[in-house]
Amino acid sequence: MKKFLPSFLLLILLASCTSQKNTDEFIAKTQGRYLFNANEVLEIYFKEKILHAKWRGNDAIELLKVNDSSFYMKALNEKIIFTSTPEMHIELAEKKEHKGVLYYFKKMHVDEKTPNEYFEAQQFDKALQAYKLIQKQDSLSPIIRQHALNSLGYKLIKKNDFDAALEIFKINTILYPENSNVFDSLGEAYFLKKDTVNAIINFKKALSINPENRNSKRFLKKITKNK
Known part of the structure; x- marks a missing residue:
């Protein structure tokens, strides 16, 4: 009988095999504020080229890099994917709990506020x-x-x-x-x-x-x- 690792453990295992540092080009494209919902912001920033987030009062959430565009965010228990088309935004990777539902968080303009x-x-x-x-x-x-x-x-x-x-x-x-x-x-x-x-x-x-x-x-x- 085959045994499968839970998805979040698999993501952590993949992340452990991936360099957590990001390229300057990726940093320039992705850092900034994303509209998590109509009145709440998820802020992405980088410290020593490692991706972090500010969200709901926590100013130092470190995300685990799975690949060049995907990261595991433990606070959400979700894999987030940075997508540049049609404009830069974040999507949640599909999983059983929200299968068939697309979560789309657009990147906000510099002077944009909730x-x-x-x-x-x-x-x-x-x-x-x-x-x-x-x-x-x-x-x-x-x-x-x-x-x-x-x-x-x-x-x-x-x-x-x-x-x-x-x-x-x-x-x-x-x-x-x-x-x-x-x-x-x-x-x-x-x-x-x-x-x-x-x-x-x-x-x-x-x-x-x-x-x-x-x-x-x-x-x-x-x-x-x-x-």
Whole structure:
């Protein structure tokens, strides 16, 4: 009866027989940032010509070279393949767990950022365009869910970063113009900024979409009472 090595052990065995150093040409073509998903980056860099990656808080992941274009990434338990056509990108080698599914991670332009990175850099217009592009490509993406963006806004409020909270709530109203809750949240942010004029506008907008929005009713009553 024949016994076969698990695929990852076979890859490690192959890697042990391969020089881990890479050519200058390969380094120049492949180093950079790859879009792992719509809001997450896998960064490829080289140290003494050996390939490393930065991913999910780990800044020093060393990948095992299997051949001139393929590497085993233990953190993913995947073999990644660098492919230059039609443009430089990374693919995952097919395996049983995702047979028939192509995973394609495109190389990002030098000045390209994810929506969150644009937002953190206070490039709010670019963040909005990036979020809108995701919505156009995949309206069900968890990255642009109304609830997720709203939660981010309230986290910023807890940090007393009202300006950033305003911006993420504004983005949410543009992405979901028929949602009462997003205008209610924007109204709250304006209220906390002591901008009662814009707070009233947004609470009324929330109520025009959903007349039963209790929070907007409560805030409007509080504002008018104080006046």
